[in-house]
Amino acid sequence: MEMILINGVxxxxxxxxxxxxxxxxxxxxxxxxIINLVCVALFxxxxxxxxxxxxxxxxYAGAIMVLFLFVVMLLNLRHEEETRPGGRIQWTLALVGGxxxxxxxxxxxxxxxxxxxxTLGGFPDRFGNVEEIGRLLFGDYLLAFEASSALLVxxxxxxxxxARRNES
Amino acid sequence: xxxxFLPMVSAVLFSxxxxxxxxxxxxxxxxxxxxLMLNAVNLTFAAYAYEFRSMTGxxxxxxxxxxxAAEAAVGLGIVIAVFRRNRSSxxxxxxxxRW
Numbered sequence: 001m002e003m004i005l006i007n008g009v010x011x012x013x014x015x016x017x018x019x020x021x022x023x024x025x026x027x028x029x030x031x032x033x034i035i036n037l038v039c040v041a042l043f044x045x046x047x048x049x050x051x052x053x054x055x056x057x058x059x060y061a062g063a064i065m066v067l068f069l070f071v072v073m074l075l076n077l078r079h080e081e082e083t084r085p086g087g088r089i090q091w092t093l094a095l096v097g098g099x100x101x102x103x104x105x106x107x108x109x110x111x112x113x114x115x116x117x118x119t120l121g122g123f124p125d126r127f128g129n130v131e132e133i134g135r136l137l138f139g140d141y142l143l144a145f146e147a148s149s150a151l152l153v154x155x156x157x158x159x160x161x162x163a164r165r166n167e168s
Numbered sequence: 169x170x171x172x173f174l175p176m177v178s179a180v181l182f183s184x185x186x187x188x189x190x191x192x193x194x195x196x197x198x199x200x201x202x203x204l205m206l207n208a209v210n211l212t213f214a215a216y217a218y219e220f221r222s223m224t225g226x227x228x229x230x231x232x233x234x235x236x237a238a239e240a241a242v243g244l245g246i247v248i249a250v251f252r253r254n255r256s257s258x259x260x261x262x263x264x265x266r267w
Contacts, residue, residue, distance in 0.1 A: 105179035155238035162245035
């Protein structure tokens with residue numbers, strides 16, 4: 001039963017990803033990207049990462065995708081992309097490269113999950129919850145955490161300056 | 169939960185995102201494909217964190233999400249600036265610095 005559910009989520013995630021890439025209307029792409037993000041969030045839930053499940057939904061599917069939606073609506077991008085000379089070669093090369101990339105990634109990742117989990121046994125008490133994440137963030141990874149706050153401030157200032165109307 | 173198939177799902181999602189970056193010309197869709205690739209990597213991190221019973225992967229996912237948020241904000245700012253300049257978000261039209 002659980003495996004059927006997980007396989008269904010995986011199938012929906014891959015289908016939604018394909019629709020993101022191959023649908024011509026950016027609006028529809030965004031809706032399918034949200035579906036894909038929700039599927040990944042469900043995987044986090046299956047993998048005992050409850051806190052990440054929550055922030056995946058709130059930050060990613062909520063905040064970031066609303067930002068994308070705003071920009072697409074603001075720019076009114078309804079027109080379709082016309083095909084250009086050389087487009088067919090580009091498509092063929094991209095598809096061949098993509099399939100090759102799947103093979104390469106699969107070859108390097110295959111068998112690495114063969115099952116230390118079986119020997120490691122049960123989970124630590126607080127695996128995946130807010131308490132343990134907070135302990136790690138403010139303990140072992142404090143410097144990275146502070147650096148990411150600086151990154152967010154810089155990104156915010158940069159976005160404001162980039163999107164500002166030119167006065168001159 | 170059996171996790172051995174998750175790297176395959178993740179590899180497929182990552183490659184779909186890479187194909188999207190290569191074949192689409194709308195800058196916003198390209199940014200969305202980058203988000204797709206970042207999410208595929210997050211999925212791998214979560215699978216390995218589960219399998220090795222270690223929460224370091226969760227911390228990495230947290231930082232990847234932070235970087236994705238910053239990247240989306242700056243990227244969409246650039247798209248708006250480009251759109252204001254030449255009335256299109258097609259990356260082929262952005263050739264100011266092309267040699």
